[in-house]
Amino acid sequence: MMRVSRDSSRGEHPKWATPGQHTSPADLVDVPNQVCQAGHMTATALRVRARLGLRRDLPAPAQRRAIREASGLSQGELAQAIGVTRQAVSHWEAGTRTPQGVLLERYVTAMRTLREEA
Known part of the structure; x- marks a missing residue:
């Protein structure tokens, strides 16, 4: 500073x-x-x-879906764990939107956890 x-x-x-x-x-x-x-x-x-x-x-959109599917979670289950709608997860996986703020933190944490568990 x-x-x-x-x-x-x-x-x-x-x-x-x-x-x-x-x-x-x-x-x-x-x-x-x-x-x-x-x-x-x-x-x-x-x-x-x-x-x-x-x-x-934050993984690329195609990787996001693959990570979630490899863990056996539905979009709705992941959405509930993060605190968003299923549609939000769908948009993030399609790459049409990107999570922001605290949702970015939650989503990246969820992706890391799912990747480690797979």
């Missing part, structure tokens, strides 16, 4: 805080998706990386 200095009283645009520059904590704002001085990612960057990791772990 990089720190930038901003003079909020005059509404100026942020300026990079240079090493040794004295600014009060109230004058500093965080720039998202940057690395801080200690080398840690911001919370936003970590969430983005986690979401990208989930997307990478």
Whole structure:
């Protein structure tokens, strides 16, 4: 996370805080998706990386159906376990839609579990 200095009283645009520059904590704002001085990612960057990791772990549509069928589950049974409708699972397996947010997490977890159990 990089720190930038901003003079909020005059509404100026942020300026990079240079090493040794004295600014009060109230004058500093965080720039998202940057690395801080200690080398840690911001919370936003970590969430983005986690979401990208989930997307990478999501099998291709044809593989999704094959994984589910190999486990012996119907679309309705998988849907009930995830908390969605059978039609949602059907769309995901056809590739016409992609799960989002918490449903992406649940679906990827279900796919991993089914793959491990097969």
